[in-house]
Structure formats: C-alpha cells, structure tokens
Amino acid sequence: MITEKNLAEKPPIQTEVKEEILLIRLSRPHKRNALNDACMGSLDEVLSNPPSEAKCAIIYAEGKHFCSGMDLSELSAQKDLLEGLKHSRMWHRILDRIQFGSIPVIAVLNGAVLGGGLELASAAHIRVAEKSTFYGLPEGQRGIFVGGGGSVRIPKLIGLPRVMDMMMTGRVYNAEDGMAIGLSQYLVENETGLTQGIELAKKIISNAEATNYSFIHILPRIVDSGQEQGLMMESLIATLTKNMPEAKDRLKLFLDGNAKKVGGLGG
Structure with a gap:
C-alpha cells in the first residue's frame, strides 16, 4: 500500500546514464515535484560530479508537473533572516552548477513550471516544453520574492517588463505563449518531451566537447x-577552439567534402 510515509522515503531524484546522456528525474509527484532541501542536495551532488561517461544531461519530471516551485513548508520553517539568506545562496550555488557545469543540460517541461520550478528550468541551456506546460511566478501572491536566481535569469530570457507583469499580477503563460516569448526553445506534444530531449542531447553530444564547454562558459559571459x-573573449575562444585537435580533424573532413551537410544544403 502506498502511504505518505513511503512517498517521503523515496529518493527525491532518480538518475541513470543511457548512451552518454545523464537522465535526472524529479521524483516527488505527490508534491507536484516541489523542490525541498533533499531534492536540491541530490541535484547538487549529481551535478557537482556527473558520471564521466555522461556528455549531456536531461532534467525531467515524474508525474503530471515538472515542478510547482520551492517546497514552502521548508521556507516557513526557517528560523531567522540569516538562515533565509543562506538558503537562497544555496539555491544560487546549485543552479549555477546547471548553468555553468561541465556538461550541457536540457530541461523537459510539462504541467506546472512555477516559481522555483521556472528558476530551475531557466538555468538549463535548452528547454523543451510539452503542450501541457504553464509558467508562473506566484511569489508576489505569497508575499515573498524569488530567491533562486529567477530575478537574474528569467529577465534575460523574456525581458524585465514580462517578468514584472508575472510577479506583480500573477500572469500565467501557457506552453504556446511561453515559447513565443522565449521561455522554451521547443514545443512538443504531451508525453513526447523526453523523446525530443534525447534527440537533442544526441545532437549536442556530437559536437566537439571543447566547443560545448565554450558555449556553456564563454557565450553567456560574452553577452553579459x-x-x-565581449569581442576580445570571442577572439580568444575562437582561436583556442579551432586549434584543438578535434577541431582540426573536423575541419579537414569538411574541406575534403566528407563532413555532414547542414540541413537543406545539398551537393
């Protein structure tokens, strides 16, 4: 018999590696995958030292909702201001491991992507949304403020005015509108997000590893x-990557006419 105690004892995330892809499943469906400290600690552990064979990661969810936000029961249990500050900084550190880690990260979204769930998704490099997805920042209605990096990352995706609207009025975006404004790069049918995510991960893995690393660590810093x-950083990383052995091999294949053609180009 499934009880609340059984569900509480279940690991908050599940991981496995398939074909060089690290699959990270949020596994608190009974809480709409709300992120508690145990879940964040597990994410920290796996992303601090991902398996050596993993070249890309996918974060997805068990159940009907990607993540309904931070588990507010833990927020209410904080004893003082300093504890709250440390808790927010803990979220910053862990989500930085996604954005500036050693491998690219794809987030596959479905159902609720709210508050801390949107903060988590915004730290990923690619977001795939199923049509059931909806986005919101309900902190304003709770009398609180985002604390997991959302005030920095989400405006970079959709602009300050839209974030202001979401926080002040509780505006919710559906999957289609979310993609149109930049909350996701891909929109797929329900229950097909993971398949799409795996397909994208395989494309990413086919890139030179040094190039993927530069996309993660250099490109955001150039933009900022x-x-x-920015132009100097671009010149430096362009020079560095093109002189890597793998890049030289790939360029030779291209010049010899043996490289894979860009989609739509023939001959």
Whole structure:
C-alpha cells in the first residue's frame, strides 16, 4: 500500500546514464515535484560530479508537473533572516552548477513550471516544453520574492517588463505563449518531451566537447560583458577552439567534402 510515509522515503531524484546522456528525474509527484532541501542536495551532488561517461544531461519530471516551485513548508520553517539568506545562496550555488557545469543540460517541461520550478528550468541551456506546460511566478501572491536566481535569469530570457507583469499580477503563460516569448526553445506534444530531449542531447553530444564547454562558459559571459570585452573573449575562444585537435580533424573532413551537410544544403 502506498502511504505518505513511503512517498517521503523515496529518493527525491532518480538518475541513470543511457548512451552518454545523464537522465535526472524529479521524483516527488505527490508534491507536484516541489523542490525541498533533499531534492536540491541530490541535484547538487549529481551535478557537482556527473558520471564521466555522461556528455549531456536531461532534467525531467515524474508525474503530471515538472515542478510547482520551492517546497514552502521548508521556507516557513526557517528560523531567522540569516538562515533565509543562506538558503537562497544555496539555491544560487546549485543552479549555477546547471548553468555553468561541465556538461550541457536540457530541461523537459510539462504541467506546472512555477516559481522555483521556472528558476530551475531557466538555468538549463535548452528547454523543451510539452503542450501541457504553464509558467508562473506566484511569489508576489505569497508575499515573498524569488530567491533562486529567477530575478537574474528569467529577465534575460523574456525581458524585465514580462517578468514584472508575472510577479506583480500573477500572469500565467501557457506552453504556446511561453515559447513565443522565449521561455522554451521547443514545443512538443504531451508525453513526447523526453523523446525530443534525447534527440537533442544526441545532437549536442556530437559536437566537439571543447566547443560545448565554450558555449556553456564563454557565450553567456560574452553577452553579459561590454562590446569591447565581449569581442576580445570571442577572439580568444575562437582561436583556442579551432586549434584543438578535434577541431582540426573536423575541419579537414569538411574541406575534403566528407563532413555532414547542414540541413537543406545539398551537393
């Protein structure tokens, strides 16, 4: 018999590696995958030192909802201001491991992607949304403020005015509108998100590893920098990557006419 105690004792995330893809499943469906400290600690552990054979990760959810946000029962249990500050900084550190980790991360979204769930999704590099997905930042209605990096990452995806609207009025975006404004890059039918995510992961894995690493660590910093600094970083990383042995091999294949053609190009 399934009881609340059984569900509470179940590991909050499940992981496995298939074909060089690290699959990370949020496994608190009875709580709409609300993120508690145990779940965040498990994410921290797996993303701090991903399996050596993993070249890309996919975060997805068990059940009908990707993540309904932070588990507010833990927020209410915080004893003082310093404890709250440390808790927010803990979220920042862990989500930084997604955005600036050693491998690309895809988030496969379905159902609720609210509050901390949207903060988690915004730290991923690619977001695939099923049509059941809906997005919201309900912290304003709870009398609180985002604390997991959402005020930094989400405006970069959709702009400050839209984030202001979501936080002030409780506006919710559906999957179609979410993709149109930049909350996801892909929109797929329900229950097909993981399949799409795996297909994208295989494409990402086919890139040179050094190039993927530069996409993760250099490209966001170029965007955040001034033009002069950004162009210098671009020159440095372009020079570095093209002189890597794997890049030289790939360029030779291209020049010899043996490289895979870009979609739509023949001859």
